[in-house]
Amino acid sequence: MPDLLLELFSEEIPARMQEKASGDLKKLVTDALAENDVFGEAAVAFATPRRLTLSITGLPAEQPDRREERKGPRVGAPEKALEGFLNSVGLSLDECETRSDKKGEYYVAVIEKRGQPLPGLIGDIVPQIIRTFPWPKSMRWGEGSLRWVRPLHSILCTFDGEVVPFEVDGIKAGDTTYGHRFMGPAPIKVKRFEDYEKKLHDAKVMLDPALRARTIWEDAKNLAHAQNLELVEDEALLREVAGLVEWPVVLMGKIDERFMDVPGEVLSLSMRENQKYFTLKSADGKMAPRFILASNLIAEDGGAAIVNGNERVLRARFADAEFLWQEDKKKSLEKDFLPKLKDVVFHAKLGTVGEKAVRVSKLAGELSAFIPGCDKAKAEKAGLLAKADLVSGMVYEFPELQGQMGRYYALAQGLDAGIADAIAEHYRPAGPADDLPEGPVAQAVALADKLDTLVGFWGIDEKPTGSKDPYALRRAALGIVRVLLERHLRMPLRETAFANAMTIFTHSGFDWRGKGPAAAKDLLSFFADRLKVHLREQGARHDLVDAVFALEGQDDLVLIVKRVEALGEFLKTDDGANLLAGFKRAVNILKAEEKKDGRSFDGAVDAGLLKAPEEQALHAALESARSEAARATEAEDFANAMSALAKLRAPVDAFFDKVTVNAPEAEIRENRLNLLSGIRAATGAVADFSRIEG
Template identity: 35%
Template sequence: MSKQNLLVELFVEELPPKALKKLGESFAGVLFETLKAQGLVSDESVVTNFATPRRLAAHVTAVAAKAADKQVAQKLMPASVGLDANGNVTPALVKKLQALGADESAVAQLRKENDGKADILFLDATQAGATLAEGLQKALDEALAKLPIPKVMTYQINDGWESVNFVRPAHGLVALHGTQIVSATVLGLSAGNSTQGHRFEAKNATITIQSADSYAQQLADEGAVIASFGARKAEIVRQLTAAAAKENLTPIDDDALLDEVTALVELPNVLLGQFEQEFLEVPQECLILTMKANQKYFPLLDANGKLTHKFLIVSNIKPADPSKVIGGNERVVRPRLADAKFFFDQDRKKTLESRIDGLAKVVYHNKLGSQGERNARVVAIAKAIAEQINPSLTAKVIQAARLSKVDLLTDMVGEFPELQGIMGRYYAQHEGLDDDVAFAIEDHYKPRFAGDDLPRHQVGVIVALADKLETLVGLFSIGEKPTGDKDPFALRRQALGIIRMLIDGKLEVSLSDLTTLAISIIGSEQIQKEWSLKLSQLEAANKPATSGDRMVATGYVGRAMAPGALENIKEFIFDRLANNLREQGSSSQEVDAVLSLTPELLSEVPARLAAVRSFASLVEAPALAAANKRVGNILKKVEGELTTEVNANLLQEPAEKALADALTAVKPKADQLFESGDYTASLQALAVLKAPVDAFFDNVMVNADNVDLRNNRLALLNQLHQAMNRVADLSKLAS
């Protein structure tokens, strides 16, 4: 059958820029896969997606006008139901054949096939392949139904009566197979071969597409449109780089902004603008944010990464004289920058310390109180951590924790919430506070996302740990644990932040100690708050308090202080750690082997993983892992307390004596290496146990009839098990 290239375009009003890239990829991808599922394209066919502010399109190579017919086997019913005892057709079979569009003459085509239980009747038939018109209609319907539309709008189509739902009103549909129009209808539009180019720059108002392969070139030549999202993005990068190079400057690197600007223009034209240098007195983060977020400009940086008073504009038009476009953009950005300067000047008139009381008026969570109450909890947790990690930093930690949230009350952060922490650092530096304190105010939000930097100094690390622990434990205490893919308070991110600081920061502090500390502080505060509330209620009712009232008052905190709270939070953190390690390339077996021991010092996890990986490469590893699993299963079945004390006088068999001797020889060395932190060498030292362990299981009956012999052999196995599983649970490596 003849194969030609296919072009499909849906012409619409301006699409949401932040969604355009995904919309274009989805439209082309689903269209292609649906055509492929119907046999209209082959594995050799290639799909190219196009996406501009006003169109979604796809070009597919080697598309058949009609899919090939195929043989299908239609399962009917058990032979005992479709045929009577004499082999004649039953009414049930006749009815089934009629439903499939066949008659009794099709009986000759039936065949029997046993499914292991009974003979089943099948009808072998030829299914006609779909025509391109049929297949494209189905593909279009599927592509539109699966578009990741952020928000649907309802509008009337041209007949003035019927309404449809789509991301934006659609005004045209192109469907060309080679040069031929393919019949299709969507959103009240019938397929044709004409579209529109750029609103202002197109040579012709309407462009007639000659063939599927001429689409992109015609749009470029006649419509002044770069149809490919990728090509348009590359052209913007080229122009940005060239324009910045003329000024010996560098445009800010922001891929999300680049994608958004690419989705706003069809014919990019980069122009240079500037603003008054006096605005550079404002922290550059504020100026950069307002230019990027509000105006979609690309700020220009000097060789030292400092913001300059120049910026780049990506215009959608190419006038002969661009001065009016540049001047208009400069006039628009100036009030934005003036607002930022005003906020900055006003905020500095009040000290951070003077704003602390205002946190009491800001609600954090209706069950956890105000930001002031939360801040007090963070201070208490941070103080306790500092006293454990580095007591000399306690005073700085307390000050940084106290001031960590007060910039939420400033005008600048009120206007630009993304600057929380950053502005606190600037205001702290303006007041002459210690740099450790100032940077901790900014850094206590870090790491904010995967790959983000850790806090720069230990003061910031301690406050960040306290902040994330307070969030995690506090929200767990009121039942806000994430479920499925829902995590409204980003607790998974908080847990990963704790993990990274403990591991990457190499902090030798116990996870249980940290979590217990946070639980105790949050619990005691909630008890006090609930008891005070109850007392005030009783006082208002003129009733004396009883012990029962105290139980009611403290009942709220039960969830935070209940038995198992520590284990639940640790389990949540270890679950995030396990996922993170797998994403970084560790195998599930390696991760399970290390984390099944729930090591208290997360800073040791990378070394333990490396040791397990090295051990697994040894030739003795599979046998030792299998033996370890066998030992573990034996010990699990033992009732009562196990000991590791082996009585040498009760060792009878040569194999058990050999194992005991081998353990006596190797265990001290392995333990010494473990204690020194050389986990790899510690595990490798155990490799010599393979031969005696194999001989033991080949020649020794563990569950001997004699109780003393049995208990002594179990003690030997328990000693072996403990020696082998200090670094990781090696049984997890067994296949």
């Protein structure tokens, strides 16, 4: 079956745009063909720095014939309406059919559309796609009107080996492409994708970006291995570099030893961001004085001049970084950098970063009591200095190094290693898979920083809405959830974390205007949602989290998760599933009768009115289960609390099988409803079973 080959050849396409652009080209063309009932067997798109390519195989030779029916006005409709309909379909009244429905007769236009040969259809579709291509940024050049990411030089378009004739802004489609800019610039005639790909490869162009990436990675690893070094993995950089070259040639350069005193993170980031070089490390894990680059040229001297030129550029980059490093080290975090934070606005309604630093310091000190091994004074010091490096020269140049540079400056000034680590790690975790802060001081500052942010934004009522979360508050809450759970920290959120943060805000002059309790309640609900997201990813049920959070005073996340886990295991058993069914039956009866009587049934059970053996047995079981579950819950032994509830299954089943709740005697009915209320109370010691699905 015929195939389509399309290439759009231009000046260099930015690497970051290539993957999406090739995907867009594939989707736009295949969607346009599908709208015309044309489908191929397979479509594949590629991008190099100078071209977008699309190949579609297994296409039909022509578009299939199509039959379209369009409903028209009623028979007897005004002449103007009928005339408009006929003009729109291009038929006469005699050529229309009449049909009827329950409202009467109406006209139907049956339009037979003969399919056109596919080259003609492609010639209509592709120019429109080129003219409206969704580049994030585009330009015009010369006197033409076409907009493209960079000047478009040629269009190659063949169908079944023959040129598809069309023109876009003076550029005629043909069967000619071009190889590598320097190593194969001559025109190349092609007919189909197979000879196109092969001839490009012969002209030093690797069409497939995945192949270019593999080539770069394998060659780089081999060069590193030859020097007993290890290549530092960087998928994003690899994809970007693969988009910068059409024929990658991997080379290794040297870093002057004088620069190796500058922190490795600085050197690596400078190479990555500015030069697109790969970092190497030695067997001891430290950064090696070497780098990897990908050239776009096979040089006659083996790349010596290319390496020399890149080393020269890198020396200039590193000299700037070295200067910033030396200048920053002359200054003190506390005496020089910290005072400047008063000029950095955190948020117009929440003050400066300097004010936030003071709040975080105080809060970290308060939270230290809940973190084993955490020194309060160190937590306060680390909290105060955590943001100080934001005004350093190095972080101004490389914002990604915030925290990391603070650690280096703290150590250079002789501060405690725990404080230095806390400065570096307090931003963690930055995502669901990111590392957590390690030491106790780092944990205290990380929690304090995120809590201060959350409580502050809740105080000014700027909360996430829908998909909008400009201040990354969901991420901050999830970070707190992860730190507390994965570090097993027993810290009540509402009573300790929120309360302390709010008090500190109040002492700093913030006016809660009486909204503090409501803000705390709403923030706890926000944490419940984050916890549900976190636990759902680990396979837990969200309704069980709701059931536990619904209990009064549940704000210890470690304890909540223990309850959720125990509850989940219990409900997997027959006893658990049947007890849940019995609970729901009891609650449904209670709801109906309470609504009917306009009162609640939660009074004490009168043992003297228990006549049936089954209700006597249930009463005894409830008394026993309630006390056992309460003792186990108090001891945080939730497995035993569930075991106590499991003993209710048989008496609950027997009660519903043998006992009529709505007895004719009013006092017996009320007593039995109070007994059912006991089921609700007994299970309520562990979770709110009404929130559990099933």
